Amino acid sequence: MKISQNPSEMQTKYLQLKDINGMESKEKRRQEKIETKAEDENERKKVVVDVGCGTGILSVFCAQAGAKRVYAVDASEIALQASEVVKTNKLADTIIVLHGRVEDVEIDEEVDVIISEWMGYMLLYESMLGSVITARDRWLKPGGLILPSNATLYMAPVTHPDRYSDSIDFWRNVYGIDMSAMLPLAKQCAFEEPSVETITGENVLTWPHVVKHVDCYTITVLELQSISTRFKFQSMMRAPFHGFAFWFDVEFSGLEIFSASNDAPLAIESLNNHATDGSKRKKRANPSEALVLSTAPEDPPTHWQQGPFVVWSHLTFFSPILFARVLTQSNTLIYFYDPIEVEQDQVIEGSVILSQSKENARFMNIHLEYASGGRSFVKESVMR
Ligand SMILES: C[S@@+](CC[C@H](N)C(=O)[O-])C[C@H]1O[C@@H](n2cnc3c(N)ncnc32)[C@H](O)[C@@H]1O
Numbered sequence: 001m002k003i004s005q006n007p008s009e010m011q012t013k014y015l016q017l018k019d020i021n022g023m024e025s026k027e028k029r030r031q032e033k034i035e036t037k038a039e040d041e042n043e044r045k046k047v048v049v050d051v052g053c054g055t056g057i058l059s060v061f062c063a064q065a066g067a068k069r070v071y072a073v074d075a076s077e078i079a080l081q082a083s084e085v086v087k088t089n090k091l092a093d094t095i096i097v098l099h100g101r102v103e104d105v106e107i108d109e110e111v112d113v114i115i116s117e118w119m120g121y122m123l124l125y126e127s128m129l130g131s132v133i134t135a136r137d138r139w140l141k142p143g144g145l146i147l148p149s150n151a152t153l154y155m156a157p158v159t160h161p162d163r164y165s166d167s168i169d170f171w172r173n174v175y176g177i178d179m180s181a182m183l184p185l186a187k188q189c190a191f192e193e194p195s196v197e198t199i200t201g202e203n204v205l206t207w208p209h210v211v212k213h214v215d216c217y218t219i220t221v222l223e224l225q226s227i228s229t230r231f232k233f234q235s236m237m238r239a240p241f242h243g244f245a246f247w248f249d250v251e252f253s254g255l256e257i258f259s260a261s262n263d264a265p266l267a268i269e270s271l272n273n274h275a276t277d278g279s280k281r282k283k284r285a286n287p288s289e290a291l292v293l294s295t296a297p298e299d300p301p302t303h304w305q306q307g308p309f310v311v312w313s314h315l316t317f318f319s320p321i322l323f324a325r326v327l328t329q330s331n332t333l334i335y336f337y338d339p340i341e342v343e344q345d346q347v348i349e350g351s352v353i354l355s356q357s358k359e360n361a362r363f364m365n366i367h368l369e370y371a372s373g374g375r376s377f378v379k380e381s382v383m384r
Pocket residue numbers: 051052053054055056057058073074075076078100101102103117118128131318319322323
């Protein structure tokens with residue numbers, strides 16, 4: 001009996017058919033997997049709001065880092081340039097520029113991330129932290145991320161003989177002429193108002209004191225109206241004590257939610273690549289470790305080397321233009337009219353109150369009381 005004309009041919013056909021079916025279902029499974037992965041990835045992508053986007057550069061970084069959508073909000077006309085930047089970089093599908101105040105614009109969804117370059121001189125002067133608080137309370141998802149996540153304002157007593165000499169001692173002998181009659185006026189001109197300048201670690205007399213720690217997740221507008229603290233320092237050297245320096249650092253914690261869930265490079269990491277000469281950044285071996293940027297005086301004295309700071313006084317972290325301006329120059333100095341000679345271990349104590357001016361909400365009043373070597377002083381100044 002002829003069972004088959006050609007069994008081996010039938011078998012081959014059967015096998016081929018089986019194989020095609022197998023391939024089809026394999027392909028289907030592969031396709032389903034791709035679709036699920038794409039959905040998952042899309043699901044994991046973040047919605048971001050850039051509070052006070054300015055030129056829009058942070059929004060662009062976020063889009064490049066894989067954000068699903070970025071709302072770039074700015075109250076001023078710069079929003080028009082931000083729109084152009086977005087178009088030029090072909091990111092109009094991802095970045096929505098909103099020209100208006102954060103307090104007034106509408107965003108019809110909750111956001112995963114708030115990013116903002118809100119810091120001002122002395123951290124809080126003319127700062128936009130109030131608008132970040134508004135954005136947080138209006139749109140941030142429970143468990144969402146705020147970048148930077150917290151900030152700390154520090155103060156320390158400083159010695160700055162060169163600065164004093166250039167501004168004051170100069171008048172004692174000008175081309176052989178005794179112009180010391182100018183001294184009171186020169187002191188007033190040079191030291192009445194806070195001055196924004198760069199100092200080094202050699203100017204600092206001892207470890208700093210924390211004036212205010214800002215947790216961006218919990219801070220309230222009310223808390224910002226007046227900040228006060230008592231301090232007690234012990235000078236680490238014998239030196240003329242010329243005044244107090246203030247500086248801040250900002251911390252970016254929670255970045256692992258990007259690295260853990262998204263293959264795209266971190267906005268933060270890609271920004272770091274833009275650091276210009278002289279910038280230093282902390283390398284994060286562990287992505288869950290917070291990234292800290294500081295305006296602390298560079299080159300702290302040797303006794304500081306094991307200190308808690310990551311020192312990056314020239315870091316251009318966000319916008320090469322604007323952030324650099326704030327970060328590189330933001331040691332705020334409050335000088336006395338006359339220096340106090342302090343010995344090693346001499347105690348310097350007192351209090352400082354930073355408050356919003358009633359005369360102009362943009363101004364900051366600084367009330368400083370300090371005592372050392374049995375003498376006490378008060379210095380009032382206005383940051384305007
Ligand atoms: C320091 S700049 C930000 C610069 C920006 N990150 C960049 O790199 O160009 C602060 C911006 O916040 C904007 N701004 C201030 N208050 C605001 C508010 N209440 N709502 C929206 N934008 C605000 C200002 O117009 C300014 O452009």
